[in-house]
Amino acid sequence: MLKKTVWFASAIVGVLIVMYNYVGREPEPPIVNEPKIIAHRGANDRFNESTITAYEIAANDGADSLEIDLRMTEDQTLVAMHDENIDRTTNGLGEVSDYSLEELKEFQTVEVFGNERATERVPTLREIIETFTDSQHYYIETRLEDGELVMEEALIGLLNEYDLIAKELVTIQSFSQQSLEKVHELAPDIPLTLLYSKGNFDLSEAKSVDYPIIGIESSDVNMKNVNALHRQGKEVHVYFNDEATQKEEQERVKALHVDGFFTDDIEYTKELLDRK
Structure with a gap:
């Protein structure tokens, strides 16, 4: 009987702890005055992702940052490309690192939008910067190439x-702490974002x-994760892997006072955040 009583008491305590951590508390205030709208690969809902046109649409929409994934060509040129290879987004095949920039x-x-087929060449990072110069904020993702710090x-x-x-127009993000450490060594003043992949977040x-x-x-x-990070003075920026649930997920995390949205639908996020 005593063992059952102890087990029951322990179970009640466990439930109370879960409720305290997840539902029994209010979200703490965000770190920023207004959540940031980060154009994920540009306005990729209206033009080919990671192209200059997609970034121009995002800039015209008033996004706070242009999110740019980096890859490096065989001749060491930085280009905007999310995937390791060009199969999904271009009419070519193979890894970015196997091609020179000219190739x-x-x-x-x-990409096809409605009934219209849109085409545009893969831009270099230099071409993107020369398009916008100091009129935009650049949110750039670095990564290791074959396990090496090359970019x-x-x-x-x-x-x-x-x-x-x-001019404080750059934020660097990466899933690789090794890459972030190298960036910090080279440019200590750049704000850095440590990314966690789905299911691998370590509070x-x-x-x-x-x-x-x-x-x-x-x-x-x-709420537990966001509040804990806010208490450490850290901003929380959220990305969304599931296009089908992104809108409802944005609404949910807005209530938790997150500080940034990597969005694939800038106009929706602006409306959600009551941004003119």
Whole structure:
């Protein structure tokens, strides 16, 4: 009988702890005055992702940042491309790193919007910067290439060439702490975002690292995690893997006072956040 009583008491305590962590508390205030709208690969709902036209639409929509995924060509040129290969987004095949820039420019990104087929070449990071110069904020993702730090020095050199770091127009994000550490070594003043992939969020680590921004997939976002990071003075930026649930997920995490939305639908997010 005593064992049952102890077990029951322990179960009640466990339930109370869960309720305290997840439903029994109010969301703490956000770190920023107004959540940031980050155009995920540009306005990819209306034009080919990661192209200059997609970024121009996003800029005209008033997005706070243009999100740019980086890859590096065989001849060490930084280009805007999410995937390791060009199969999904272009009329070519193969890995970005197997092509020189000249060879990569022979292909076109291809997408269909409505009944219209849209094409445009893969842009270099330099071409994107030269299009917008200091009129936009750049939210750039770095990554290791074959486990190696190959893009960070070229990236920082390019950003300094256009004086974008001094003008505070850059945030760097990565799933790789090794890459972020290299960026910090080269340019200590750039705000850094540590990204966590879906299902791999580690609250203890996220609280302890020095990075001021933590990027989390929406299914890992809850009140406990957001509040804990806010208490550490860290911004929480949320990305969304499931296009079908993105709108309802944006509404849900808005109530938790997150600080940034990587959005695939800028107009919806602006309406949600009551942004004119």
